[in-house]
Amino acid sequence: MLKQSLLIVLALAVAVGGGAASVGMVLNSQEGIGAVSVGPWTAFPDIGTPEADPYSKARVARDGVLALGRAEGLSFVADRDSTGVTLKSECNYRVEGSLPVARFWTLYATDRAHIALKSGIRRDASMHSLEVLRQADNSISVLVGARPEPGNWLAVGGVGAMNLVLTFYDTPIASSTGLSGIEMPRIVRVQCNA
Amino acid sequence: MRRLLHALAIGLIGAGIAHIVILLLVPSFSERDAWSRLAMVAGPNKVVRLDQEIGGTPVVKALDPSFFEAACRFDLTEGVVRIDNAGKVPYWSASVYDRSGQNIYSFNDRTATDGNLDFVVLTPAQMIDLRKELPTEFEKSIFVETPIDEGIVVVRAFVPDDSWKPTVDRFLDGINCDIQ
Numbered sequence: 001m002l003k004q005s006l007l008i009v010l011a012l013a014v015a016v017g018g019g020a021a022s023v024g025m026v027l028n029s030q031e032g033i034g035a036v037s038v039g040p041w042t043a044f045p046d047i048g049t050p051e052a053d054p055y056s057k058a059r060v061a062r063d064g065v066l067a068l069g070r071a072e073g074l075s076f077v078a079d080r081d082s083t084g085v086t087l088k089s090e091c092n093y094r095v096e097g098s099l100p101v102a103r104f105w106t107l108y109a110t111d112r113a114h115i116a117l118k119s120g121i122r123r124d125a126s127m128h129s130l131e132v133l134r135q136a137d138n139s140i141s142v143l144v145g146a147r148p149e150p151g152n153w154l155a156v157g158g159v160g161a162m163n164l165v166l167t168f169y170d171t172p173i174a175s176s177t178g179l180s181g182i183e184m185p186r187i188v189r190v191q192c193n194a
Numbered sequence: 195m196r197r198l199l200h201a202l203a204i205g206l207i208g209a210g211i212a213h214i215v216i217l218l219l220v221p222s223f224s225e226r227d228a229w230s231r232l233a234m235v236a237g238p239n240k241v242v243r244l245d246q247e248i249g250g251t252p253v254v255k256a257l258d259p260s261f262f263e264a265a266c267r268f269d270l271t272e273g274v275v276r277i278d279n280a281g282k283v284p285y286w287s288a289s290v291y292d293r294s295g296q297n298i299y300s301f302n303d304r305t306a307t308d309g310n311l312d313f314v315v316l317t318p319a320q321m322i323d324l325r326k327e328l329p330t331e332f333e334k335s336i337f338v339e340t341p342i343d344e345g346i347v348v349v350r351a352f353v354p355d356d357s358w359k360p361t362v363d364r365f366l367d368g369i370n371c372d373i374q
Contacts, residue, residue, distance in 0.1 A: 014205025019212020061224035069300020
């Protein structure tokens, strides 16, 4: 009798614990259903819309996100560089290549909890297309790091894992058909000051 | 031993069911969603700035640092809500979210008349009432018909550099979100 009830308790514990843990794990991962990946960049075009899958809906409710609408823009997040190594704020990166069409775009770094990193100096920790210097072929090359760099420099401070967020505003790629065959910049690690 | 394996197998099947149930219940029971966070800092029809931290934590997460945002909660059971403001900024966009934080309508300054922020959120029934006799002050407004009663309006404005901050501040602080 005791053995029987122990087994029932075990089955219930596995069911409730396993169910809760697996939901938490899926919601914390950057990949997921509804994600569109281009190189190292991932976007969730459906997040925050009524067409979103249940995982995106749960993520929106849990994190208190107010996602950009389709007429507003689309955000891409990268947590790894182009070779698949985790991005760290103590390293220097070069974001280079051409970008999809948009009225303008912004680039900034966040921590893993999606809070924007501060530069720690009197310089904005974000960059946008109206202030960027372009290459002769209209592509961009932005250096991300703590130390000043010539050309385009995105100042980041601190230590630890970071995400790079590239957001396009008023862009045709935010519609579902616009995402096929777009080109996104590479993220190349230059060096680490560990 | 066989009974232990049997219990584990039942537990795993139960875990699958619990996974689906928890996933579908998170949106209805979350106390950390945008609506709850906004309700903690301001009442309905009050415009709240999202870029300024209140009580140490940001009201809403994952915001672009190149943007200033303002939000207000509305309840359409008391009347239509008009969001308007005069002033020019380099770029603004507006979104209407339902209670669970889903974006149901969005537009930007290029979609608006003369680039002015002026729109009215209302239910289809209120739209029919309003169409009978359109008040003159609504002539240039954009009408956003929503199937919901409660929701959130967010206006985002782009700040290209520090010199634009006072202008964008004035633009967002001058937003009205009143029941008409």
